[in-house]
Amino acid sequence: MKTETRQEEIIRVAAKLFKEKGYSAVTMRDLAKAMGIKAASLYNHINSKQDILNAIIISLAEEFTEGMKLIQSSNESCIDKLKKIIELHVRISSQNIYGMASLNNDWMHLEEKLDYYQKLRVDYEDDFRIILKDGIASGEIVNAQPEVMMFSILTTLRSLYIWVPKKEDLNLVELSNTLNQILVKGINK
Amino acid sequence: MKTETRQEEIIRVAAKLFKEKGYSAVTMRDLAKAMGIKAASLYNHINSKQDILNAIIISLAEEFTEGMKLIQSSNESCIDKLKKIIELHVRISSQNIYGMASLNNDWMHLEEKLDYYQKLRVDYEDDFRIILKDGIASGEIVNAQPEVMMFSILTTLRSLYIWVPKKEDLNLVELSNTLNQILVKGINK
DNA sequence: AAAACAAACTAACGCTTGTTAGTTTGTTTT
DNA sequence: AAAACAAACTAACAAGCGTTAGTTTGTTTT
Numbered sequence: 001m002k003t004e005t006r007q008e009e010i011i012r013v014a015a016k017l018f019k020e021k022g023y024s025a026v027t028m029r030d031l032a033k034a035m036g037i038k039a040a041s042l043y044n045h046i047n048s049k050q051d052i053l054n055a056i057i058i059s060l061a062e063e064f065t066e067g068m069k070l071i072q073s074s075n076e077s078c079i080d081k082l083k084k085i086i087e088l089h090v091r092i093s094s095q096n097i098y099g100m101a102s103l104n105n106d107w108m109h110l111e112e113k114l115d116y117y118q119k120l121r122v123d124y125e126d127d128f129r130i131i132l133k134d135g136i137a138s139g140e141i142v143n144a145q146p147e148v149m150m151f152s153i154l155t156t157l158r159s160l161y162i163w164v165p166k167k168e169d170l171n172l173v174e175l176s177n178t179l180n181q182i183l184v185k186g187i188n189k
Numbered sequence: 190m191k192t193e194t195r196q197e198e199i200i201r202v203a204a205k206l207f208k209e210k211g212y213s214a215v216t217m218r219d220l221a222k223a224m225g226i227k228a229a230s231l232y233n234h235i236n237s238k239q240d241i242l243n244a245i246i247i248s249l250a251e252e253f254t255e256g257m258k259l260i261q262s263s264n265e266s267c268i269d270k271l272k273k274i275i276e277l278h279v280r281i282s283s284q285n286i287y288g289m290a291s292l293n294n295d296w297m298h299l300e301e302k303l304d305y306y307q308k309l310r311v312d313y314e315d316d317f318r319i320i321l322k323d324g325i326a327s328g329e330i331v332n333a334q335p336e337v338m339m340f341s342i343l344t345t346l347r348s349l350y351i352w353v354p355k356k357e358d359l360n361l362v363e364l365s366n367t368l369n370q371i372l373v374k375g376i377n378k
Numbered sequence: 379a380a381a382a383c384a385a386a387c388t389a390a391c392g393c394t395t396g397t398t399a400g401t402t403t404g405t406t407t408t
Numbered sequence: 409a410a411a412a413c414a415a416a417c418t419a420a421c422a423a424g425c426g427t428t429a430g431t432t433t434g435t436t437t438t
Contacts (some may be wrong), residue, residue, distance in 0.1 A: 024213035025212075040417075109214065156344050228427085229389090
């Protein structure tokens with residue numbers, strides 16, 4: 001197990017605070033107090049508050065992009081690809097619930113990295129849409145509006161961070177399966 | 190049509206700014222500039238920045254509570270109640286997309302009103318859960334984990350504000366129907 | 379015409395913000 | 409023992425924060 005650098009520790013603690021109050025409401029003095037040091041000392045390890053946010057969000061966004069590219073290039077059925085996407089979100093979200101909160105709520109405070117982030121996001125959604133449209137074309141998926149389907153599924157998956165920690169007892173494979181059933185097969189008998 | 194007071198106008202404009210940057214990142218000077226006046230002049234109409242957030246969030250939360258109580262006390266089937274809940278969210282969200290953003294993202298910055306808000310929220314979720322459990326008990330709904338179902342549906346509905354404005358062409362009845370189909374019946378054939 | 383009111387203004391307040399500069403301390407490498 | 413380094417510190421900065429006090433201006437009510 002690789003030991004965490006001081007910089008990584010700061011970023012991890014920052015993500016936790018960002019989840020609770022949002023990026024703008026967390027001060028460098030708040031972060032320093034949570035680390036048990038003075039605010040100025042943070043700058044021995046990080047360049048700026050902004051850089052902390054960049055590090056949290058961009059690494060996560062790239063992880064999602066990588067995952068999607070793998071799924072996209074497989075030749076599984078559309079329904080199986082959706083299952084894989086659900087597993088991707090469950091895995092990443094459970095590994096970094098604090099970072100996922102920043103990704104969801106504080107992306108608009110990215111500055112230099114904002115355009116890059118938004119491109120990753122748009123591309124991800126485009127890939128998702130294509131999977132759904134292929135599924136409709138091949139008759140695997142019901143012919144409803146793919147935009148609404150994508151919104152519904154993706155919103156649920158993006159919000160997993162709110163909810164995953166409360167279910168530590170539930171193992172992640174089981175959670176993926178349940179989500180797959182509910183999101184894909186619906187809830188009525 | 191009742192004309193808007195200056196105070197209501199400030200609250201409406203504030204909600205729009207809060208949606209874009211979050212409560213903490215919006216300054217009273219930002220808000221004043223958006224209103225075309227100086228920051229100090231805002232205080233002729235409102236008591237504090239905090240009060241603006243309270244007004245936005247609490248009125249919406251109470252609107253949801255009222256709607257839920259009506260649905261709860263009707264004697265419709267569980268599936269029909271779910272449909273009504275979807276319609277409730279579509280209606281309120283489309284009427285106040287900016288306020289819904291604050292409700293979702295800035296509720297933790299409520300201060301005196303935080304406990305009250307959280308009670309409304311917990312009660313709402315309790316009512317929702319009971320509807321699902323009744324549906325499972327009566328065999329209307331598939332016997333999966335009601336917690337996951339509720340999370341999935343409620344997360345989608347709570348995020349409508351992100352997405353409704355892009356679909357102005359789509360009428361709201363149609364959107365409710367499509368959401369109902371996807372959330373309840375699923376997407377696979 | 380006088381009084382009252384709504385809604386803007388200027389000026390300033392005390393406090394907090396992110397960040398920098400320079401220094402101290404203790405450990406590790408030469 | 410000397411040099412280098414990592415990681416903390418104190419002190420301070422300029423800018424921005426929410427908010428208050430007191431004033432001006434123009435309209436509406438008496």
